[in-house]
Amino acid sequence: MLTNRRVVTGHNEEGASCVVFDSTMDALPLPYPPVALAWVTDGLVASNEGSDDTCTAVPSIELWNAHNAKFILMEMQPGDEHPTHQTDTVDFAVVLSGHVRLTLDTEEVILGPGDLMVDRGARHAWNVHGNEPAVMVAVIVPAHPRSGKDA
Incomplete structure (x- = not known):
């Protein structure tokens, strides 16, 4: 299970840089492999104002398709299936450990x-390739829907 530390920087009342959050990220309660949400911006051009934790959203397809950027950490165990899906996003992903099969x-x-891996709104699925867990990190940003997109 994901137990990664999340450090978020910002500014104090005097304008000096500081740590705003230093905590363990909890996995979201999703019906597929654990995903921890490290940060969500408040829009496409993010604001660096304030000190609110943006990772309190209830997970839903609306969260993934919202017009903001998401920074996630995903852990998959052998046998886990990340279902076939397609979103109006561009996903920038890096495999940190293990091996994954990207099915198109x-x-x-x-x-x-x-x-x-850069996913440009393509229908895809993930699963572990091999007997070791896999960990990926991704930044997900909104995109215009592809014309002629399949459901």
Whole structure:
């Protein structure tokens, strides 16, 4: 289970840089592999004002399709299935450990530690390739829907 530390910086009342949050990230209660939400911006052009924790949203498809950026950490165990899905986003992902199988409509790709993937709204699914858990980090940003997009 995810137990990663999250350190968020900001500014104090005098304008000096400081740590605003230093805590363990909890996995979101989702019906598929654990995802921890490290940060959510308040819009496409993020604000660095305030000191509110933006990671209190209830997970839903609306959260993933909202017009803001998300920074997530995902852990998958062998046998876990991250279901086929498609969102109006561009996802920038990095495999930190283990190996994952990226399944697309026309092919499969095996990704390992250090491999980068940019998903441009393509229908896809994830699962672990091998017997070791896999951990990925991703930044998800909104995108215009693709014309002719399949449901």
